[in-house]
Amino acid sequence: MRFENVLSDINGFGMFQIMIIVISFLGRFTLPCHFMLNNFVAAVPAHHCDISSLEDEEIFTNLSQDQKLVVGIPVQLDGSLSSCQMFAEPQYHLLFDSSNVTDVPMVLCDNGWVYDNTTFKSTITTEWDLVCHRRGKNKATATIFFIGVMLGAVCFGSLSDRFGRRIMLLVSYVSGLLFAIASAFSTTYVMFAALRFFTGFCITGIVIISTVLSVEWVDIEHRKMVGVIDSLSWTFGNTAFAAIAYFVTDWRRLIVCVSSPLILSIITWWWVPESARWLITSGKLEQAQMYLKKCAKMNRREESIQTLKTETLSTIVVTEKTDRTFSYVDLIRTPKMRKLALRTGILWFFIAITFYGISFNITGFGLNIYLTQFTYGLIELPAKVFVYYVLDRIGRRRTETGALLLAGLCLGINIVIPKDLSVARTVVAVVGKGFSSASFATVVLYSSELYPTVVRQNGMGYNSSMARLGVAMAPLILLLDGVWKELPQVVLCSTAVFGSMVARTLPETRNRCLPETIEDIEESW
Secondary structure (H helix, E strand, O other), rough: HHHHHHHHHHHHHHHHHHHHHHHHHHHHOOOHHHHHHHHHOOOOOOOOEEOOHHHOOOHHHHOHHHHHHHHOOOOOOOEEEOOOEEEOOOOOHHHOOOOOOOOOOOOEOOEEEEEOOOOEEEHHHHHHHHHHHHHHHHHHHHHHHHHHHHHHHHHHHHHHHHHHHHHHHHHHHHHHHHHHHHHHOOOOOHHHHHHHHHHHHHHHHHHHHHHHHHOOOOOHHHHHHHHHHHHHHHHHHHHHHHHHHOOOEEEEHHHHHOOOHHHHHHHHHHHHHHHHHHHOOOHHHHHHHHHHHHHHHHHHHHHOOOOHHHHOOOOOOOOOOOOOOOOHHOOOHHHHHHHHHHHHHHHHHHHHHHHHHHHHHHOOOOOOOHHHHHHHOHHHHHHHHHHHHHHHHHHHHHHOOOOOOOHHHHHHHHHHHOOOOHHHHHHEEEEEHHHHHHHHHHHHHHHHHOOHHHHHHHHHHHHHHHHHHHHHHHHHHHHEEEEEEEEHHHHHHHHHHHHHHHHOOOOOOOOOOOOHHHHHHHHOO
């Protein structure tokens, strides 16, 4: 007997499942905001050296502000003021001949910088002067955050398979909220970086646990719908985040605003059920029976309650011992599980680099940062509607392969489009973002269907950690433009193509029951 037979008797997609999806949707809203937070809290506004030290000269003090900038700051080839250098002494002759700067002594910005605050009231960049020779620290905040996410995925994946989905979801909610709010009150860069690490570590449990919990409670027919709805929470969060960031331009207040929805998630957690699949595979048949009866009652299938006996449930898992604890070692203990883990891990790594490489390049096309963020979020809606309609028509594997190939094609096109065509480059990037989003939406559902129940959270935790390793590398890949301007695009295009090749080697899961045990994998692949 399979768990799908039990779900069929009590309705595998009724009010009980809708309740789980809605609660998960609320909890996942804050995740894309935190994942994209660095685009705004670490934004680098226009800046130049603070030349107040030159005001000791009487002539200098009588100049207008524009004239002070002319004689105090060198001009770059594109006509903008230098961000990292100033003249050692005022060059008054530039008021008459702005091109004569041969052999003029220049120094670094020893007195700090002056920032344009028309777009951002404050960022961590302006707070701790993370520009010029400190530019690496600015980029490092995103990498540090996603390293925390990577390690958190491993930890929460293992703990939720050991202690249950429900309790670990609450731990993720509470700890993620506390560390996020604490980071908004950071007084030093080191303190901020450390708290962002722990924020990433804690909130990653929300995404891997809520996704698995939703999939484990629905029948085969509606797994696709649940996977797409779960991914739409990211679309909603990404789109709404652009509006929130537009109105909240102080970095501390922005962190508090995007973290506060977790309070509502903590309140609604009381209605979240434990996974009956996990309870059964863990040998906790009485608790599984309790939740299944609640499901039957809410779905108006009271006549099925009489059949939900512990003796019946005990026949669902007969090929694995339920009195032992499963761990990450079980992902590599048998040949076909090793093959599965290796391929899905590489796939998630490539998808994450592609998706976030595009997402973090929010200022790379010369258009408004808020409009680009909003468009990046909005394009995910048609992309995921497209996924919904093709998942059952052409299957998970072909959808994943095709989405990555098309994302790679868009990235390749942008390599050859001239830099001055900023609108065209942005349009192509947005379309590429849509296809990369479709690939991410597919792989989450696809992976949850590939792994057996006994190690599903371990598998999702491992895959998520591989993805976060890719995300941590994405900001560093964008720094390769210092070597060659198009090198980041070439790397991102290559990862998308390689990812599609890996996806092609995975088995199809369309219209198949979820595997319950490791033996199911070894026998069916």
